[in-house]
Amino acid sequence: MIRRTLITGVLGALLALLLGAPPTTALAPADDCRPLAPGASPAAERAVAAACAEVAAGTWYTWGGGHGPQPGPTYGQVDPEDPASEHDPERLGFDCSGLVRHAYARATGQDILNGVASAQYYTHRAAERFTPDQGLAPLLPGDLLAWGSSDHLRHIAIYLGAGRMVEARQSGTRLMVSDVRLNASYFGALRVETGPVSGPLFSTWGSGVWTKAEPATAARRVYAFPGPTTVRVRCQKHAERVTSDGYTNDVWSYLPDYRAWMTNIYLRGPAWLPGVPACP
Known part of the structure; x- marks a missing residue:
C-alpha cells in the first residue's frame, strides 16, 4: 500500500510545479547559509x-554597527x-x-560599498538592476535586495538563492538566514560590479x-544626496534654467542608477560635462 507521506509528497511537488515554485524537497534547511544556486561570480x-x-x-x-x-x-x-535597541551599544555587530x-x-x-542602504542600492557599481516585477528568477547569490521607497530605502540584504537571503534584520536578534x-x-535588487x-x-x-x-525643479523628488557622492552619468541635455548657490545653468544630467535627473550645477565640472553625450 502507498504510504500517506509519499502521496502527500507527490501532491506537494505537483502543486509547487503548478504554482511555479520549486518542490519542497529542493528547499534548503532553515540555517543553511551558503550560495544556494549556481552562476554567481x-x-x-x-x-x-x-x-x-x-x-x-x-x-x-546592532543599530549603526559596521560603519566605523x-x-x-x-x-x-x-x-x-x-526600544529593543537598548543593548545595542553593548553589542559588537x-x-x-x-x-x-x-x-x-x-x-x-x-571598501566599495561604504554607506547606508540607499547609498549601497544606488551605487555606481551596479552591474545590473532588477525591478520587483521581475521577482527572484533572474537573481544570483550575492545580489543585493532592498526595501523601502525611492527616497527612503530602509533595509538591504544579500541574496543566497532558492528564495533565501542573509541579513542583519533588527535589534534584539543575531544575523540570520531568512526567506x-x-x-x-x-523595492528591487542589484548585482554588484566588483x-x-x-x-x-x-x-x-x-x-x-x-x-x-524629470529635468525640472517642480518634478517629483526621487532621492537626496546626503553629501558628495560619486555618480554615473549617462547623458545630458538643455532643459529648465536653474539658479542656485550662486550659479545658473540650464543643463541637466540623467543618472541611470537613480533613474532620475540632476541639475549640472551640483556636479563638479563645467556647465556642460566633458565626455558625456547629449540625451536623445
Whole structure:
C-alpha cells in the first residue's frame, strides 16, 4: 500500500510545479547559509561566505554597527524609535548596510560599498538592476535586495538563492538566514560590479541635493544626496534654467542608477560635462 507521506509528497511537488515554485524537497534547511544556486561570480560568492561566517559566529544586529572608519563589526547605538535597541551599544555587530559593506570589503579587499542602504542600492557599481516585477528568477547569490521607497530605502540584504537571503534584520536578534520578503515594500535588487566601472563618473557637491523624475525643479523628488557622492552619468541635455548657490545653468544630467535627473550645477565640472553625450 502507498504510504500517506509519499502521496502527500507527490501532491506537494505537483502543486509547487503548478504554482511555479520549486518542490519542497529542493528547499534548503532553515540555517543553511551558503550560495544556494549556481552562476554567481567568485567575488559574489566570497561576499556570501563573509556574511555567512558572521551568522555562524552568532554576531548580533546592532543599530549603526559596521560603519566605523574601516569595514567590520562595531558597537551599535540606541535607535530612538526601537526600544529593543537598548543593548545595542553593548553589542559588537552590524546593521543591515554594515553587514553588506563588510561582506563586499572582505570579498574584494576594498571598501566599495561604504554607506547606508540607499547609498549601497544606488551605487555606481551596479552591474545590473532588477525591478520587483521581475521577482527572484533572474537573481544570483550575492545580489543585493532592498526595501523601502525611492527616497527612503530602509533595509538591504544579500541574496543566497532558492528564495533565501542573509541579513542583519533588527535589534534584539543575531544575523540570520531568512526567506526573501516579496512584500509591498520590496523595492528591487542589484548585482554588484566588483571590477572596473564603465560610464562617465562625476562627483556631486553640497548636501540634501535632490534628484528629480524629470529635468525640472517642480518634478517629483526621487532621492537626496546626503553629501558628495560619486555618480554615473549617462547623458545630458538643455532643459529648465536653474539658479542656485550662486550659479545658473540650464543643463541637466540623467543618472541611470537613480533613474532620475540632476541639475549640472551640483556636479563638479563645467556647465556642460566633458565626455558625456547629449540625451536623445
